[in-house]
Amino acid sequence: MSSHQAPAGPVFTPERRARLEEMSRRYPTRQALLLPALWMAQEAHGWVSPEAIDEIASELGLTPALVRGVVTFYTMYHTHPVGRHFIQVCTTSPCLMCGSGEVLKAVLEHTGCGELGATSPDGRFTVIETECLGACGFVAPMLIDDDFLESVTPDQVPEILARYP
Amino acid sequence: MGYPHPIHPLETPVLSEHFGQPEARTFAGWTARGGYAALRKALSMTPEEIVEEVKASGLRGRGGAGFPTGMKWSFMPKDDGKPHYLCCNADESEPGTFKDREILRWTPHALIEGCAIGCLGIRAETCYIFVRGEYTTPLRILEQAVAEAYAAGALGENVFGSGKRIDIIVHRGAGAYICGEETALMNAIEGKRGNPRIKPPFPAVAGLFGMPTTINNVETLTAVPSIINRGAAWYAGLSLSSPKSTGTKLISVCGHVQRPGTYEITLGLPMRDLIWEACGGPLPGRTIKAVIPGGSSVPILTAAEAEECVTDYEGIAAKGSLLGSGGMIVMDDSTDMVLQIWRLAKFYAHESCAQCTNCREGTAWSVRVLERILRGEGTSADLDLLLDLADQMTGRTICVLSDSCATPIVSGIKKFRDEFEAYLSGARQPALVEA
Numbered sequence: 001m002s003s004h005q006a007p008a009g010p011v012f013t014p015e016r017r018a019r020l021e022e023m024s025r026r027y028p029t030r031q032a033l034l035l036p037a038l039w040m041a042q043e044a045h046g047w048v049s050p051e052a053i054d055e056i057a058s059e060l061g062l063t064p065a066l067v068r069g070v071v072t073f074y075t076m077y078h079t080h081p082v083g084r085h086f087i088q089v090c091t092t093s094p095c096l097m098c099g100s101g102e103v104l105k106a107v108l109e110h111t112g113c114g115e116l117g118a119t120s121p122d123g124r125f126t127v128i129e130t131e132c133l134g135a136c137g138f139v140a141p142m143l144i145d146d147d148f149l150e151s152v153t154p155d156q157v158p159e160i161l162a163r164y165p
Numbered sequence: 166m167g168y169p170h171p172i173h174p175l176e177t178p179v180l181s182e183h184f185g186q187p188e189a190r191t192f193a194g195w196t197a198r199g200g201y202a203a204l205r206k207a208l209s210m211t212p213e214e215i216v217e218e219v220k221a222s223g224l225r226g227r228g229g230a231g232f233p234t235g236m237k238w239s240f241m242p243k244d245d246g247k248p249h250y251l252c253c254n255a256d257e258s259e260p261g262t263f264k265d266r267e268i269l270r271w272t273p274h275a276l277i278e279g280c281a282i283g284c285l286g287i288r289a290e291t292c293y294i295f296v297r298g299e300y301t302t303p304l305r306i307l308e309q310a311v312a313e314a315y316a317a318g319a320l321g322e323n324v325f326g327s328g329k330r331i332d333i334i335v336h337r338g339a340g341a342y343i344c345g346e347e348t349a350l351m352n353a354i355e356g357k358r359g360n361p362r363i364k365p366p367f368p369a370v371a372g373l374f375g376m377p378t379t380i381n382n383v384e385t386l387t388a389v390p391s392i393i394n395r396g397a398a399w400y401a402g403l404s405l406s407s408p409k410s411t412g413t414k415l416i417s418v419c420g421h422v423q424r425p426g427t428y429e430i431t432l433g434l435p436m437r438d439l440i441w442e443a444c445g446g447p448l449p450g451r452t453i454k455a456v457i458p459g460g461s462s463v464p465i466l467t468a469a470e471a472e473e474c475v476t477d478y479e480g481i482a483a484k485g486s487l488l489g490s491g492g493m494i495v496m497d498d499s500t501d502m503v504l505q506i507w508r509l510a511k512f513y514a515h516e517s518c519a520q521c522t523n524c525r526e527g528t529a530w531s532v533r534v535l536e537r538i539l540r541g542e543g544t545s546a547d548l549d550l551l552l553d554l555a556d557q558m559t560g561r562t563i564c565v566l567s568d569s570c571a572t573p574i575v576s577g578i579k580k581f582r583d584e585f586e587a588y589l590s591g592a593r594q595p596a597l598v599e600a
Contacts, residue, residue: 026291026334028248028374034356035339060356073358073518074339076298088299092260093461093508094419094494131342131512132260133299136419136492137426146301 007045011052012059016040020059030060034070038077047078075130083119083126085164087111088143092132100140104129106154107142110161124164167426168267173443177403179413180387181429184271190306192313195274201319203390207282208327210393215286219389221397223404223411228254228345228382229460229490231478234389240369241287241377249289250373252354252380253280255296255303256338256345259460260512262492264415264427265383269296269303272387273310279386281320281331282393287379290330295350298338308335342516346564347380348372349518360518361564384415384491405433410477414491418444421451421497432477439476440495451497455581459489461509462569464576465502486576502581503588504596506573507535513570524567527558531574538588541595548578548585 012020023036037060041052048071057064071077078086089104104127108114111125119126135141138150144164152160167173168184188194195201207215220235241249253276257265268276280292296304311333314320322330336354338344344353348362351373372378392400401411410432416439417427423445430439440446440456447453456471457463464486466474474484481488496505514528534551537543555571562568578585587593 026332029355031356032354032374035337035353038339039337070356070358074298074341076340091508092512093505094261096508097420097496097500097505130299131515132258134257134263134266134297136261136263136494137417138263139419139425143299143301148299148302 007047007049007051009044011037011041011044011055013044016044017059031062033060034062034067035074038067038071038074042077046084047081083113083124085125085145086143087125087127088130088133089127090131090133090135090141091129092136094132094136095139095141098139102154103140103142103152103157106157107161110158125161167424167428167443168271170424170426173428175434175438175443176429177413177431178429179391179403180268180272180275180384180415181427184267184427186271189272190270190274190310192274192310192317192319195272199394200274200390201278201325203393204278204281204319205325207285207393208325208329210285212286212288215282215393218397219286219392222392222400223397223408224385224388224392224400225410225478226382227384227388227414227491229259229462229487231488234381234385237369237379237381238283238286240367241379242369243288245377248291248374248376249287250376250378251280251283251287251289251292252347252350252373252378253283253292253294253383253386254345254347254350254380255294255300255307255383256342256350257300257383257490258297258342258345259462259490259492260509261419261457261494262417262460262490263419264417264491266300266303267415267427268383268387269300270306273303273307274314275387275390276307276383277310277314277320277333279389280333281324282389283379283381283386284331285329287377289379290332292331292333293336293354293373294333295336295338295344295354297344298340304335304337311335341518342512343518343564343566346566349564350380351378358518360520361566363563388412403431404477405431406475406477407433407479409479414476414488416476416491416493418493418495420493420495421448421453421500422446422495423448430476433480434476436471436474436476440471440493444495447495447497451499453495454498454500455496455502457486457492457494457496457573459487460492461494461512462565462572463487463489464572465580467580501596502577502584503535503539506577507532507539509573510535510570513566517566517570521562521567523558523561524570527554527567528570530554531558531570535574536597538585539595539597541588541591543585543589545589547589548582552578 112120183189224234344359349359368378453468519525558567558571
């Protein structure tokens with residue numbers, strides 16, 4: 001994985017800045033906007049780049065080191081570029097014992113990612129196993145980008161992936 | 166209801182009555198189902214009256230700790246001149262638990278109403294609902310419902326013309342089990358790393374943004390409107406067992422049963438009725454071996470213990486475990502207990518915030534020792550080593566994540582020692598091979 005691709009443009013376009021300022025009325029501190037601002041960075045670039053960290057730090061009056069500390073705590077923020085579609089398959093015990101390992105295997109195979117954390121050669125998919133998605137009665141639950149899928153079986157995987165060009 | 170299944174006769178649908186009905190998600194649909202009558206009623210009550218009603222109902226925290234809700238609310242200061250906050254914990258992440266997700270996605274207005282009544286009870290004008298980042302669909306549905314509630318005047322600066330202000334803000338998490346710990350949750354809202362805080366000070370004294378704060382689970386708050394509507398006596402009368410376990414509880418059942426789902430039971434229902442009847446019992450040709458009754462952090466019950474267990478706070482405690490979050494993981498005779506316990510330990514090691522040594526090192530080393538056993542490389546001293554580690558991980562850290570990792574290991578070794586020993590003796594083939 002290349003360690004760095006320059007992000008395309010600033011996080012805070014006029015539209016996003018307006019959203020941030022609207023949000024600021026709901027919190028008594030500026031720092032409370034940090035998680036929402038990081039979500040905006042990921043929405044803008046697909047990941048949270050060092051440039052975005054600097055920009056957010058300056059926007060919220062925080063140090064880049066503090067922002068970096070927060071980014072690295074939360075698993076959903078990507079600190080490096082990922083594939084166009086990010087796939088998370090739950091393999092915590094309740095899912096694992098009901099066959100989610102087979103679903104993960106099918107996802108790794110049909111995306112061409114081969115191994116966990118890797119991006120497919122065409123840049124289309126990155127696949128990880130994730131901890132409990134909170135849908136243990138719907139094995140296997142899976143997140144593709146912001147789409148939460150339930151009760152996925154290995155044979156459904158090719159058809160599901162086809163929906164994510 | 167046993168969503169996604171129809172209501173089973175053994176269930177008592179109060180919170181789950183409208184699960185699976187998309188119209189219930191809208192303000193109009195919720196109002197047509199009797200929604201927002203409780204909030205209107207609460208607006209005419211004093212905070213003391215609201216707290217007393219909730220106290221008298223016997224409602225206890227449904228997130229896992231089971232602390233009496235009315236009492237928690239009564240800890241909030243009066244006339245202190247400070248802003249008060251209510252936090253709703255929608256960071257549902259405890260393996261086996263998926264009940265709050267059904268509330269968030271099917272009856273978001275019930276939760277909004279509960280949050281608003283909670284605000285009135287603790288004299289807060291602002292409630293933050295912290296939703297785990299992975300719950301993308303529930304987040305969208307909840308945000309839509311909050312916007313509708315504002316538009317209808319159920320939230321905002323003049324709730325239903327009462328002159329009272331209540332704001333609800335949905336705050337999206339970003340992946341971290343530990344943020345379900347109440348002080349970590351407050352740090353996450355404040356834009357910090359989700360490390361649990363040392364207590365005291367307790368949240369009612371200095372919580373979110375340093376102000377008096379109450380944190381309640383989604384299901385707890387969602388139970389409040391029906392208590393206000395139908396009265397504390399009605400709720401307290403819903404019990405099949407002990408006066409300490411009142412009302413209904415959502416139990417999310419997963420694993421090896423015929424009909425996994427979220428079932429709503431009157432507390433005190435025999436676990437046998439729930440698992441072997443409502444959920445349809447084991448899969449064909451299988452028998453149930455073990456049940457983790459309250460989310461992965463509580464001690465494992467054998468099937469024999471589960472069959473005799475009463476599903477309430479005291480009944481499960483009497484069997485040596487906990488009702489916890491009500492996330493039940495059912496394991497049948499095909500389950501490799503050592504492998505599943507290792508996977509749970511791996512979960513806790515991944516989720517440790519790493520600020521306490523005993524947790525950071527204890528969870529990681531537990532995983533390594535369990536892996537060694539699963540590779541067929543364990544020694545006879547390894548079980549004692551795991552138990553010693555578990556002892557060092559229990560009651561010695563800021564929060565209970567470390568204890569939660571130790572719990573399934575200790576109860577697993579105690580009740581399924583033969584499975585561990587089968588790996589140690591070579592009677593069982595290694596389940597893990599070196600990559």
